[in-house]
Amino acid sequence: MNESLIRWPRHGGRIRRRTYTAILSAVLCVLWIAGCRQEAAKSPSADVRGGKRTLSKDERMEWWRDARFGMFIHWGLYAVPAGEWKGKQVPGIGEWIMERAHIPVSEYEQLAGQFNPVKFDADEWVRIAKNAGMKYIVITSKHHDGFCLWDSKVTNYDIVDATPFKRDVLRELSRACKKQGIRLCFYHSIMDWHHPDAQAPFYPNYNDTKQSNPNFSCYVENYMKPQLKELITNYGPLGVLWFDGEWIGDWTEPQGKDLYNYVRDLQPDILINNRVGKGRKGMEGLSKGDQEYAGDFGTPEQQIPAKGLPGVDWESCMTMNDTWGYKSSDHHWKSSEDLLRNLADIASKGGNFLLNVGPTSEGLIPGASVERLAAMGDWMKVNGESIYGTTASPLGEVPWGRCTAKPGKLYLHVFDWPAGGKLEVAGLKDQVRKAYLLADEKRAKLPVTRSGDGVVVTVPEKAPDRINTVVVLEIKS
Numbered sequence: 504m505n506e507s508l509i510r511w512p513r514h515g516g517r518i519r520r521r522t523y524t525a526i527l528s529a530v531l532c533v534l535w536i537a538g539c540r541q542e543a544a545k546s547p548s549a550d551v552r553g554g555k556r557t558l559s560k561d562e563r564m565e566w567w568r569d570a571r572f573g574m575f576i577h578w579g580l581y582a583v584p585a586g587e588w589k590g591k592q593v594p595g596i597g598e599w600i601m602e603r604a605h606i607p608v609s610e611y612e613q614l615a616g617q618f619n620p621v622k623f624d625a626d627e628w629v630r631i632a633k634n635a636g637m638k639y640i641v642i643t644s645k646h647h648d649g650f651c652l653w654d655s656k657v658t659n660y661d662i663v664d665a666t667p668f669k670r671d672v673l674r675e676l677s678r679a680c681k682k683q684g685i686r687l688c689f690y691h692s693i694m695d696w697h698h699p700d701a702q703a704p705f706y707p708n709y710n711d712t713k714q715s716n717p718n719f720s721c722y723v724e725n726y727m728k729p730q731l732k733e734l735i736t737n738y739g740p741l742g743v744l745w746f747d748g749e750w751i752g753d754w755t756e757p758q759g760k761d762l763y764n765y766v767r768d769l770q771p772d773i774l775i776n777n778r779v780g781k782g783r784k785g786m787e788g789l790s791k792g793d794q795e796y797a798g799d800f801g802t803p804e805q806q807i808p809a810k811g812l813p814g815v816d817w818e819s820c821m822t823m824n825d826t827w828g829y830k831s832s833d834h835h836w837k838s839s840e841d842l843l844r845n846l847a848d849i850a851s852k853g854g855n856f857l858l859n860v861g862p863t864s865e866g867l868i869p870g871a872s873v874e875r876l877a878a879m880g881d882w883m884k885v886n887g888e889s890i891y892g893t894t895a896s897p898l899g900e901v902p903w904g905r906c907t908a909k910p911g912k913l914y915l916h917v918f919d920w921p922a923g924g925k926l927e928v929a930g931l932k933d934q935v936r937k938a939y940l941l942a943d944e945k946r947a948k949l950p951v952t953r954s955g956d957g958v959v960v961t962v963p964e965k966a967p968d969r970i971n972t973v974v975v976l977e978i979k980s
């Protein structure tokens with residue numbers, strides 16, 4: 504085809520030459536467009552916000568996907584009653600006490616006068632998270648009760664204006680996080696039981712989704728949005744805005760979309776969870792733009808989806824006992840063994856683990872939580888490589904534990920140590936170059952033999968770590 508094109512002018516006069524030029528231009532044009540397309544396909548699809556090029560979704564998510572482990576903090580006025588109202592234990596999660604015990608707004612507000620967490624030390628909280636191997640902190644800037652943990656200019660119902668403590672704990676945390684290299688993120692409740700234009704008039708059924716407040720849009724425009732602007736511009740840059748309480752009757756899909764855009768316009772690279780809108784149950788069937796608005800990641804709560812959420816980023820949030828906000832009577836703690844295995848389980852399914860602490864009204868993270876986090880940190884210091892930046896198991900379910908992966912490496916998380924020191928890894932076609940225990944500084948080679956459709960690794964007779972021993976396989980793939 505090209506040849507015939509070259510031959511043309513030899514025979515040609517003016518018209519032919521013109522035709523030749525036209526065809527050549529057309530061909531060059533087509534080639535140029537094709538080239539551009541290919542270039543576009545190579546570079547990650549960039550976002551455009553306010554006319555400016557911003558990070559692509561993959562670029563925005565990178566730190567979060569690497570992090571794998573974060574700390575959730577539920578802290579507010581509910582730490583004062585700590586699960587007890589007028590001498591009676593109130594059933595249910597501690598941070599819901601206002602609703603569960605039918606406490607009128609005017610009475611609940613009085614708790615602010617008693618909130619004086621003099622033992623609060625932002626550096627210490629961040630140190631506890633960091634020492635556990637956590638890479639980010641998500642704290643309740645405002646929970647459903649409406650009380651604000653920062654010095655908000657649009658309300659006096661905040662820790663600086665309404666409590667004897669008078670210190671801006673979010674400011675102190677943001678400094679501590681910056682200093683210690685941890686990402687700060689805010690949980691923020693859309694539902695607000697304190698604001699007269701939101702759910703306050705619904706007393707005693709603050710959470711009644713059938714009720715409607717005709718002034719709700721005033722709350723959104725004149726209160727919630729200005730508050731979010733304060734949080735993003737004065738305490739940022741933030742890692743995540745973690746919305747919640749979107750199930751109220753007054754919250755609509757268009758409001759969710761508008762809020763998503765509002766937040767991303769203020770900080771384009773911020774991550775937003777799926778609870779910003781009504782579409783949080785799943786992102787299937789949504790257009791690409793709407794998928795993005797439906798949130799950057801899913802938030803399964805108190806559970807680990809059996810097969811992860813393929814194709815979707817996700818984060819399991821979980822309590823260490825049975826409450827998010829501090830409850831003095833709840834001693835139903837999970838063991839550090841369970842928590843560590845949950846972390847490996849979640850990573851093996853491609854998710855993040857957001858593990859909660861509920862500090863006391865004095866400002867302390869409960870001792871039981873601190874102990875468990877320290878134990879997790881001990882394990883992470885040795886085995887963190889098998890969690891951070893890993894992807895889901897390419898082997899599917901394994902009978903002895905879990906598996907995580909990085910390019911060229913498989914991390915076998917062995918919960919149930921094999922009798923006779925023979926670890927069977929079925930369904931592994933790739934050639935194993937080397938096997939060793941991650942905890943072994945010398946990385947001494949473990950013998951590997953082929954067997955059936957997989958391999959058998961010869962491991963020590965006794966489990967080096969009874970909770971989770973990580974065996975590394977360097978593979979050729």
Ligand code: JFZ
Pocket residue numbers: 596598599747748804820827
């Ligand atoms: C919400 C809050 O009500 C609760 O107090 C806590 O902050 C938790 C992390 O989030 O509770 C929810 C939210 C969503 C579901 C269940 C409880 N859900 O999707 O099943």
